[in-house]
Amino acid sequence: MRQTTATPSSRLDPEPVARRDFLGIASLASMLSAMLLAGIGMLRLPKAAVLPSASKKFSVQLPESLPLGSPYVPPGRNVAVFRDAKGVYAMSLVCTHLGCIVKQAPDGFECPCHGSRFAPDGSVSKGPAPKSLPCLRITAAGDKFIVDEEVSVPADTRVQA
Numbered sequence: 678m679r680q681t682t683a684t685p686s687s688r689l690d691p692e693p694v695a696r697r698d699f700l701g702i703a704s705l706a707s708m709l710s711a712m713l714l715a716g717i718g719m720l721r722l723p724k725a726a727v728l729p730s731a732s733k734k735f736s737v738q739l740p741e742s743l744p745l746g747s748p749y750v751p752p753g754r755n756v757a758v759f760r761d762a763k764g765v766y767a768m769s770l771v772c773t774h775l776g777c778i779v780k781q782a783p784d785g786f787e788c789p790c791h792g793s794r795f796a797p798d799g800s801v802s803k804g805p806a807p808k809s810l811p812c813l814r815i816t817a818a819g820d821k822f823i824v825d826e827e828v829s830v831p832a833d834t835r836v837q838a
Contacts, residue, residue, distance in 0.1 A: 733826040736818065739765070746797065748781060756813060756824055757781075764835030767813040767824045768799045774806040786810070799832065 694702075737751045737758055748757035748768075755770045755778050770779050770786065777790035785802065786795040794803035799810035814828040817836050 734823060735826075736821045736823050738821045748797075750781075754824075754826075756826060757786075758815070758822065758824065761835075763833075764837045765815060765817075765822055766835050767815040767822075769811045769813055769826065769829075771810075772806055773801075773808045773810065774804075779810070 735751070735754065737749070737754075739749055739758060739760060743749050743760055745761050746759060748759055750757050750770070756767050757770055758765065758767045771777075772779050772788040772790065772793055774788065774791055774793050777788050779786040779788045779793075779795060781787075782794070784794070785797045786799075787793070788795075788806065791805055792803070793801065793806035795806070795810055796802050799812065801807075801809055809832065811829040812832050812834060814825040814830050814834075815836050816823045816825075822836065
């Protein structure tokens with residue numbers, strides 16, 4: 678029978694860590710990391726995470742060459758501003774069916790999502806849109822106009838240019 682000799686351990690070698698001790702250390706480390714991440718999250722709370730959106734009130738200056746009854750769509754806005762014989766008015770370009778942005782068509786406006794059609798005055802000429810495009814409050818401010826996208830007004834409301 679052969680006898681094997683174990684290599685003597687040095688006093689400088691680390692002691693082996695028991696499994697129970699290892700699990701205790703791992704759970705302590707995970708608890709500390711969770712508390713650290715929660716603290717970082719709480720520090721971020723005072724700073725708003727919402728991106729600022731464009732103001733719902735904006736000013737617009739109509740081009741001098743705008744023909745009567747033709748829409749002027751300010752860049753970056755979902756509003757059409759019109760000039761007719763009675764004055765100036767604004768109309769939302771958000772479809773009343775499901776909120777898509779309508780596009781100008783030869784006979785008024787058309788919703789590219791579900792096919793609703795609107796006459797040039799915003800009234801529904803073909804569904805599924807349940808109601809007309811809303812007219813928006815507009816006020817004169819010198820040679821510019823202030824459009825408020827949050828306030829709907831009756832369809833015959835005009836401001837004198």
